[in-house]
Amino acid sequence: MSGALLNVQGLRVAFGDKEVVHGIDFDIAPGEKLALVGESGSGKTVTALSLLRLAQNAQLSGRASFAGEGGEAARDLLQIPERQLRGIRGKEIAMIFQEPMTALNALYPVGDQIAEVLELHQGMSARDAHQAAVQLLADTGIPEPARRARAFPHQLSGGQRQRAMIAMALACKPRLLLADEPTTALDVTVRAQILDLLAELQRKHGMAVLLITHDLNLVRRFADRVAVMENGHIVEHGVVASVFDAPQHPYTRKLIDSRPTRDVASVAVDPQAQPVLEAAGLRVSYPVPRPGIRGWFSSGEFVAVQGADFRIVPGETLGVVGESGSGKSTLALAALGLLKHQGRLDVAGRQWAAGGRSDRALRRLMQVVFQDPFSSLSPRMTVEQIVGEGLTVHAPGLDPRARRERALTALADVGLAESQFPALLDRYPHEFSGGQRQRLAIARALIVDPKLLVLDEPTSALDVTIQKQVLGLLQRLQRERGLSYLLITHDVEVIRAMAHQVIVMKDGAILESGAVERVLDAPEHPYTQKLVAAAECR
Structure with missing residues (x-):
């Protein structure tokens, strides 16, 4: 394409004898925003990394022409010497990585890491580079930028770490920004802030952006053009409005149709029915040290949950929505x-005791499904050991054969059958995809016949198509078994699809509660309005 800032032709990426990107073509004009969309494993991220030759042990072929400045000739990023490419990385082409906690160096303050880029590419003195780093942090909206510049990555919130990554990427005013899932791990309101920030900085500096994402709402709101990627191929591309309004490829239609859909049975309101879970004045606090000499004699208190009231009846889902730090997970752990x-x-009408056999009976009634199935399943245990573990505690009288049969039944209930996965019970978690691992986690919870499942962000780590499948599975299990759910999430769309009742939390307090249709369709509290508005941005 004449006048393109970046023109990629026939890009192929292989690792050993396995090719993962199959001769793709795309281009980006100066100042343009192009989104590369697809599920995990589609080749999006490895494509972006390959442009800067950051994909280790990758064999690259094709051409990636990057326009020169001031009449200079275009350079092929895949062929130029490493020394020349090193001068382009960070200066002319910068990258925002998906997870800032691992991309930032944990041993250095964030200000020093930003200043290093300026010293390397701009030749600034250490003092000038530090002052410029503070100004960059201020430009990204971080409060108290001088103090935050001295902070280490673990001392910043997720949104602040992402802003620090953006400040580092924009330090040298690059002409092209590669943004790899820049908002995936962020709350919905912080996600909107980061998106607005990127758009503002893009307009201010006139840079082009290649956005790597699976979030279609983000693409609608941010990008000019979109390229849809499946299994290493670009299957459709065009102007965002045209592709989204009239998708041509079946895979594109599949992605667009993957928004959560509501398919839950209504629950009869019976004030006399015994709730599965009921809280009145629930309060959780932690001791914190007091500053100065007062801390020698007494500690302070941080209240994580303040006087929460709620009830969940059989077959009902209570959604708890709020940003990180709102107290959602603390409430779930207390429950x-x-x-x-x-x-x-x-x-079920009984209070938690201090442990022992009385609590063991209650634990059988309440099971939990965690956010990340890969970290919540032991990599050293087989599927049989993982799924059947609860029976060794809650049904110790079962013999090994009976436990095995119960495990197979639980797995079949969540859509994992031996006919589909030979030697299923002898496999390990790493042999399954993310969605399949989450099904294993659900089977592990279901095998002891609980009355209530605590679902802690059960789909936030999954692609949109897999998310829809898992939500559909949970909806079916609720209808068939009469299960109740305590659903913890920051995703308003998931709440709409799953919940009967919802409570909105911020800073440990419940700001608003009620039927999901009333709270989300006509929110009364300004914070709820902010959450709903951020989720509905297109």
């Missing part, structure tokens, strides 16, 4: 009897 709490918390 599971894993945190000391004040107030009343009843499970």
Whole structure:
């Protein structure tokens, strides 16, 4: 394409004898925003990394012509010497990585890491580079930038770390920014802030952006053009409005149709029915050290959950929505009897005790499905050991054969059958995809016949198509088994699809609660309005 800032032709990427990107073509004009969309494993990220030759042990072929400045000839990023490419990385082409906690160096303050880029590419003195780093942090909206510049990555919130990554990427005013899932791990309101920030900085500096994402809402709101990638091929591309309004390829239609859909049975309101879980005045606090000499004699208190009231009846889903730090997960841990709490918390009419056999019976009634199935499943245990583990505690009288049959039944209930996966029970978690691992986690919870599942962000780590499958599975299990769910999430779309009742939390307090249709369609509290508005941005 004449006048393109970047023109990629026939890009192929292989690792050993396995080719993962199959001769793709695309281009980006100066100042343009192009989104590369697809599920995990489609080749999006390895494509972006290959442009800067950052994909280790990759064999690259094709051409990636990057226009020169001031009449200079275009350079082929795949062929130029490493020394020349090193001068382009960070200066002319910068990259925002998906997970800033691993991309930032944990041993250095973020200001020093930004200043290093300026010293290397701009030849600034250490003092000038530090001052410029503070200004860059201020430009990205970080409060108290001088103090934050001295902070280490672990001392910043997720949104602040992402802003620091953006400040580092924009330090040298690059002409092309590669943004790899820049908002995936962020809350919905912070996600909107980062998106607005990127758009503002893009307009201010006139840079082009290649956005790598599977978030279609983000693409609608941010990009000019979109290229859809499946199994290493670009299957469709064009102007965002045209592709989204009239998708031509079946895979594109599949992605667009993957928004969560509501398919839950209504629950009859019976004030006399015994709730599966009920809380009144639930309060959770942690001791914190006091500053100065007062800390020698007493500690302070941080209140994570403040006087929460709620009830869940059989077959009902209560959604808990809020940003990180709102108290959602603390509330879930207290409900599971894993945190000391004040107030009343009843499970099927009984209170948590201090442990022992009485609590063991309640633990069978309440099981949990965690956010990340890869980290919540032991890599050293087989599927049979993982799924059947609960029976060794709650049904110790079963013999090995009976436990094995119960495990196979639970796996079949979540869509994992031996006919599909030979030697299923002898496999390990790494042999399954992300969605299949989450099904294993659900089977592990279901095998002891619980009354309530605590779902802690059960789909946030999954692609949109897999998310829809897992939500459909949970909806089916609820209808068939009469299960109740305590659903913890920051995704308003998931709440709409799954919940009967919803509570909105911020800073440990419940700001608004009620039927999901009323709260989300006509929110009363400004914070709820902010959450809903951020989720509905297109």
